[in-house]
Amino acid sequence: MPQIGWFELLIVVLVAILVIGPKDFPVVLRKLGSWIGSTKKYFSDIQNKVNQTVDEENSVEKKYSKTTNDKKDE
Numbered sequence: 001m002p003q004i005g006w007f008e009l010l011i012v013v014l015v016a017i018l019v020i021g022p023k024d025f026p027v028v029l030r031k032l033g034s035w036i037g038s039t040k041k042y043f044s045d046i047q048n049k050v051n052q053t054v055d056e057e058n059s060v061e062k063k064y065s066k067t068t069n070d071k072k073d074e
Contacts, residue, residue: 017025 016028020028
């Protein structure tokens with residue numbers, strides 16, 4: 001899989017400045033950063049909800065196994 005080096009990144013930035021224009025380039029970067037931030041937050045929220053669900057499932061499973069083991073001991 002090819003890797004992107006500093007030179008390739010510099011070429012992409014220069015082409016973007018030429019296409020977008022030097023005046024609007026910072027605005028586009030801010031908007032892009034905002035989109036990336038909101039996407040990261042969205043995936044982080046999903047990951048937290050999945051972890052919370054797994055933790056709840058594990059606690060229910062422990063309670064169930066404890067009650068079944070208690071009944072076997074009787």
